Amino acid sequence: MSRDILIRPLVTEKTSRLTEKLRKYSFAVNKKANKVEIKKAIEAMYGVTVTDVNTVILPTKKRSRFTKGGIIEGKTKSLKKAVITVSENDTIDFYAEI
Numbered sequence: 001m002s003r004d005i006l007i008r009p010l011v012t013e014k015t016s017r018l019t020e021k022l023r024k025y026s027f028a029v030n031k032k033a034n035k036v037e038i039k040k041a042i043e044a045m046y047g048v049t050v051t052d053v054n055t056v057i058l059p060t061k062k063r064s065r066f067t068k069g070g071i072i073e074g075k076t077k078s079l080k081k082a083v084i085t086v087s088e089n090d091t092i093d094f095y096a097e098i
Helices: 013-022 035-046
Strands: 006-009 024-029 050-058 062-067 070-075 079-086
Touching: 006 035, 013 024, 024 035, 035 050, 035 079
Parallel strands: none
Antiparallel strands: 006 024, 024 079, 050 079, 062 070
């Protein structure tokens, strides 16, 4: 169940700063998942207590690049991002399984 909802954790410089200061973690999630389903999936997968879930749908962006064959145009994929806040004593270690 949680595999269908959670796609991958998002680890960037900005999300790392949020994790260090505010105990917030970012995940790419299924577009059809709601906040309650996301909360249950994260609590089941990582064994933490989730206090807050914020979601945002990132729209597609047009991209183009210049090559020898000419201009190639396309667009990026749309993505639903969930930013979750865990309780004070909990942490999520993304690198434990490596």
